[in-house]
Amino acid sequence: MTRRRSLALRLIVYLAIAQMGGMLLLVPITDFLISASGMAPGWEVAPDDWGEHRIYGLVAGSVTRAETGEAILEPSAALGAYLETNPQARYAAFDCSGVVLRGSSRELVDALGGLDRIRATTLKFKIPGDPDPRARGFLRRAPAASGACAIAAYSYRFAWDDLFAVAALFLTPHSAAVVAPAVLCALAIAWIVVRRGLAPLRSAAADVAAIDVNTLHRRIDVEEAPKEIAPFVEAVNDALTRLNAGMAAQRRFTANAAHELRTPIAIMRAHADNPDDAVFRRDMKRDIRRVQTIVEQLLATARFSMRDACADVDMDLGEAVLAMVADYTPLVIESGRRIEFEPPSEPTIVRADRWALECVVANLLDNALRAEPEGGVIEVRALSTAVVEVVDHGAGVPLAERDKIFEPFWRRDNKSNGTGLGLAISKTLAEQMGGSIGVDATSGGGATFRIGLRKSVVAPPIASFGRVEPQRAEGSVGARRGTA
Incomplete structure (x- = not known):
């Protein structure tokens, strides 16, 4: 030490x-x-x-x-x-x-x-x-x-x-003998002056030491602080304000998560009491997915609070997004909807964190699955410009709400499903990877979410995807896939 x-x-x-x-x-x-x-x-x-x-x-x-x-x-x-x-x-x-x-x-x-x-x-x-x-x-x-x-x-x-x-x-x-008495006298006076001059700083330190997690609303008095240390005191107060806001957000998230978990757990208990119900298996899977989504958002929020940096690696964008589409295919089919995937016109290597990219795409697919009308088609595109598009044909996002939807805990109304964290987490992860996320209107109605990523300096492989017309059978998965 x-x-x-x-x-x-x-x-x-x-x-x-x-x-x-x-x-x-x-x-x-x-x-x-x-x-x-x-x-x-x-x-x-x-x-x-x-x-x-x-x-x-x-x-x-x-x-x-x-x-x-x-x-x-x-x-x-x-x-x-x-x-x-x-x-x-x-x-x-x-x-x-x-x-x-x-x-x-x-x-x-x-x-x-x-x-x-x-x-x-x-x-x-x-x-x-x-x-x-x-x-x-x-x-x-x-x-x-x-x-x-x-x-x-x-x-x-x-x-x-x-x-x-x-x-x-x-x-x-x-x-030195002649000057020493005068210097010693001046130093004694200076010591007294410095001690008294630093008294406001010691007082401010005592105020900060008295603040804990339950008193984050308290602030240090800036009026009594000298002009030289007033910027430092104001910076500490600003830091306390941000910390208080973060703690309030965490408390809201905990309350919302507890509320969201209570309902599916209660339903699961009710279904467990009636295992012979014909819709038992379907409802149980739906509730388990809902609980899993909330838990994953809890884990993502905890990861942010620990300041874990994204471990960026070079990856093939088309293959990474195709894997996520394949994972979601059973959910899409079960919900009575279809999904199409369009790979990039040429191999595209991006620099990103695989877990973060999968989390962002998963959140967008969850939103699209809830927004897409039954029988509709969710379109997923991986473009050679290092952009991923997730398109639905639901109600869309009004222009006035396109910035609000990325705020933590924001929901259009109390009847909306979810905790209001999915898009906020997606925005944070995209920015940590050096990318961006945004939303536009889909032609004909709906919402188109775009994830912009960083292209890697590594040269992509020579092989590329070819174009294949999608299948349109109900409950099937359409894809434009090529062979490597």
Whole structure:
């Protein structure tokens, strides 16, 4: 189990990093920008003053000792590279007795005169008579480990690389010790502010935790939520609305299914008490089919709720639909109707789930069987365009109801047979397979349901169906079948 991260702690850490960065870097950068922009004419720091820190470190790093133990100034590779870019720069170093270290600039030493003997931490100067308006110099106490007591430099220039040297001055233990109390105080204040700021989110979480299957009608108060988390709260409320609607639909379905099952079971019990009745076998088969249909719809609905994805495979559309027509042939004959099947003009391979396709075709055949007048013909066509048509010649579907019939639990009236789930399940299955389903009017009266499927990229076999005129004898099955 992964450990959950605290949002409050994350905000505090980010705030601490931002504060440290601002205090250690923003102040010198702002100072530099003001001096470089010239917006403050009386500003004591000029842009070239920011180059002091870099040359100071280069000169201090160039102080070394000769074989005799004498401290000398021998330019390092870094100082040599700096002088190539800034040939006008001068530098010098002095020991604690005021003796000039060998390697110092004689011009700068002569110009300084006795200034090297002044005991000062830092001294800024400009050589009198120097025509260069940008020229400036400094005399500073040298680091104890350098072997010198004072370092001087003159006529240095600012470069963008000098900003790294300036930033390094602030990234020291001393700076951290100075800044730490202010940062800790700010973090303590930030912790209190963040805790209070996230209080509405914790309150919303408590409201969500109190909602269960029996209180799905409750909603989280959006009015008290801050603007930043209001979209999240609204999304949770919308999810609860959808969940409540789904649970209500499941309850309606359970009630309708129980009601629908009660009648055929009661009839079956009555028939079982009179097994010698002449119509016992016929009525028993009819009631068993009705119970089976309801159970299959229950299983299909449960499969949707478990989010089972369709296992699409490549299949021959004509063979798949023909198998379903063959399965329904005994029911059609027993009901006093006929059925015709027209295969596609050429082999058609579709990408679909076999169980889902059989469920959709079965639902449409059930509807057609109920709608087709006695003695009529149900037509089933599998087209080479990956479309299946189931045609009946009954009362048809009015134009205003052609969208409603695919809604769950919709029935035209209370006298209608079924639970109102067959077409809704068919629509869901067709869409899960990447297809579609719709209904149009049959020429001469009735309804024509069409299932659109996806064609497979697999090449179909060479063999195709031929056309054979259907048989029209009463109670027979007409088919246009070919041989493979």
